[in-house]
Amino acid sequence: MKIASWNVNSLRVRLEHVQEWLASAQPDVLALQEIKMVDEQFPLTEIQETGYHAVFSGQKTYNGVAILSREPATDLIKAIPNFEDEQRRVLAATVNGVRIIDLYVPNGSSLDSDKFQYKLQWLKALHAWLQEELTKYDKLVVLGDFNIAPDDRDVHDPAAWVGHNLVSPEERNIFQGLINMGLVDTFRQFEQEEAIFSWWDYRNGAFWRNNGLRIDHILASTAMSQCCQSSNVDKKPRKKKRPSDHAPVVADFLLDS
């Protein structure tokens, strides 16, 4: 079962890229972030024409998440329980008996901003929720744009990023907290080349210089991590004309059924 995540930075603008990537990569599940549209505008027909089901939780202008899948998705949750949040950043669903939790973690702006405090509160609520989910679902995958580079290996120039959001010790501790509760960073299960990233700034040819960060992740429960065959970043869509600033990340799981 091939499970992927992609921050598309507007599904309206990137629909063609998504369709092409579905056709070429053939994932069983694709979790999208930053679709940036209300539900009424979701291109359901176009997605269905590619052979995928879709569930989504959108809002005007910002944020918004969706799960595209070969088999139908059931048991939707569209918010972190017991956490007041107007922003559409979470979508949980079950596909083929696997619980999928799609996340668009707040960016945080800068360490001294109110948005950073919102990010920390959001992540605290997420932690509590995921602990519950882990007790309910043996086969659990938590994936999306985490807006956290877990390690200096995930940063093209760690020295230049000191003092910034996305790499702060506080954020990294929270990410480590997710690992400590039993979620595995599937990317690090495997030997990887150096300087593999999932996001590159639009400016200054950052992609072509590989000045990036690895902030998009696929975490798996123990049972899922044990059947994970590979976990990678697919840079191809980032090379297209008018790309998203993120590339898709993909993990392949060998399931019994």
Place this chain on the structure above:
DNA sequence: ATGGCTTCATAGTGAAGA
């Protein structure tokens, strides 16, 4: 580099992203 690009909302520029 102080978002240097990109998208959205808007009809000038500003907000937001990472």
